[in-house]
Amino acid sequence: xxxxxxxxxxxxxxxxxxxxxxxxxxxxxxxxxxxxxxxxxxxxxxxxxxxxxxxxxxxxxxxxxxxxxxxxxxxxxxxxxxxxxxxxxxxxxxxxxxxxxxxxxxxxxxxxxxxxxxxxxxxxxxxxxxxxxxxxxxxxxxxxxxxxxxxxxxxxxxxxxxxxxxxxxxxxxxxxxxxxxxxxxxxxxxxxxxxxxxxxxxxxxxxxxxxxxxxxxxxxxxxxxxxxxxxxxxxxxxxxxxxxxxxxxxxxxxxxxxxxxxxxxxxxxxxxxxxxxxxxxxxxxxxxxxxxxxxxxxxxxxxxxxxxxxxxxxxxxxxxxxxxxxxxxxxxxxxxxxxxxxxxxxxxxxxxxxxxxxxxxxxxxxxxx
Numbered sequence: 001x002x003x004x005x006x007x008x009x010x011x012x013x014x015x016x017x018x019x020x021x022x023x024x025x026x027x028x029x030x031x032x033x034x035x036x037x038x039x040x041x042x043x044x045x046x047x048x049x050x051x052x053x054x055x056x057x058x059x060x061x062x063x064x065x066x067x068x069x070x071x072x073x074x075x076x077x078x079x080x081x082x083x084x085x086x087x088x089x090x091x092x093x094x095x096x097x098x099x100x101x102x103x104x105x106x107x108x109x110x111x112x113x114x115x116x117x118x119x120x121x122x123x124x125x126x127x128x129x130x131x132x133x134x135x136x137x138x139x140x141x142x143x144x145x146x147x148x149x150x151x152x153x154x155x156x157x158x159x160x161x162x163x164x165x166x167x168x169x170x171x172x173x174x175x176x177x178x179x180x181x182x183x184x185x186x187x188x189x190x191x192x193x194x195x196x197x198x199x200x201x202x203x204x205x206x207x208x209x210x211x212x213x214x215x216x217x218x219x220x221x222x223x224x225x226x227x228x229x230x231x232x233x234x235x236x237x238x239x240x241x242x243x244x245x246x247x248x249x250x251x252x253x254x255x256x257x258x259x260x261x262x263x264x265x266x267x268x269x270x271x272x273x274x275x276x277x278x279x280x281x282x283x284x285x286x287x288x289x290x291x292x293x294x295x296x297x298x299x300x301x302x303x304x305x306x307x308x309x310x311x312x313x314x315x316x317x318x319x320x321x322x323x324x325x326x327x328x329x330x331x332x333x334x335x336x337x338x339x340x341x342x343x344x345x346x347x348x349x350x351x352x353x354x355x356x357x358x359x360x361x362x363x364x365x366x367x368x369x
Contacts, residue, residue, distance in 0.1 A: 032336060033336035035363070036363065039346075046077065054085070055351060060364070064088070065089070065092060066090070076138055079091065092152075100124060100127050110159075113166055117159070119190060120194050121187075123194070123196075125200050129200045129203075140210050148217055149201060149216055149217070150219065151194075151198055152194065153220055156237045157222045157229060157235065194219070217294045220297055221260050224263075247290070258293050262321070263276075263300075264277050266313075294335055295325065295337040296338050298338070299341070300318055302347055315359040315362045339363035
């Protein structure tokens with residue numbers, strides 16, 4: 001699926017969720033988390049949530065990555081249900097939650113190109129702290145020990161960060177009230193607010209009974225190419241540049257790993273896909289060279305809705321990406337990879353026609369020595 005099609009599929013109000021399998025890499029490599037994303041499980045009815053969890057369990061999935069999104073209560077119930085089924089949980093915290101912002105704060109309009117989102121520069125760290133503290137207390141009460149916490153999602157592009165610009169329509173002339181570029185001062189302020197909430201997350205985790213040792217992962221960043229982002233009118237700052245800016249504000253003292261998303265596309269040459277994956281992971285470093293990465297989304301599309309599904313082509317492309325991921329896991333540059341997605345209404349889903357497709361099986365296959 002093209003980047004343009006992928007963007008259309010993911011520009012709905014999607015708060016990422018996913019599943020992981022804990023696997024051991026070959027000799028000399030540490031354990032790695034591999035699995036799938038699952039969108040908005042907390043928004044489903046309780047029996048529908050259970051159906052998804054049961055299907056994952058039957059398919060050999062060991063863990064599930066879920067979002068803490070508004071409303072918080074059903075999000076936590078999804079965590080509870082997953083834990084009760086014996087699944088490990090990685091919790092992504094959506095920053096598009098009204099409770100994290102001062103009363104009366106408005107979302108930045110996306111002019112129909114995406115969904116409207118809040119500005120990072122408007123984040124209130126203490127309001128965020130209140131919600132997170134209550135959440136961790138409830139998880140302690142439920143006996144849920146998380147594998148990790150990931151505050152935010154794709155904060156380096158305008159689809160999830162209101163400080164980044166949404167350009168005017170191509171046929172319209174830009175005006176002062178409809179800028180085509182972001183305000184650099186606001187972007188800097190938003191970055192500082194984000195690092196503040198990462199610091200708050202670390203502090204609140206330290207006070208938790210069960211989750212003080214969970215991993216803290218910075219927000220999974222988008223790998224969307226700058227030329228494409230310009231064509232669709234949604235500003236992006238490349239992931240390596242955005243990470244460097246966060247590092248300058250003290251990120252490395254707070255997090256265990258950087259989050260990144262990888263979408264090499266299902267068209268084009270094998271060499272091009274290899275290049276796109278390697279470029280996306282270029283800033284991931286082993287100990288002593290920054291932090292390793294957790295790939296909190298990656299995927300290849302199969303647009304066919306037919307049953308039974310023919311997933312041979314996609315399975316081969318998934319194997320191609322896995323080869324790079326596996327090598328980076330062995331080298332200490334990557335510690336986790338969550339495939340996007342399980343069964344949502346996107347061409348990336350791998351739960352098709354009532355079972356896990358061959359591409360899905362390839363995404364979580366055990367690593368070779």
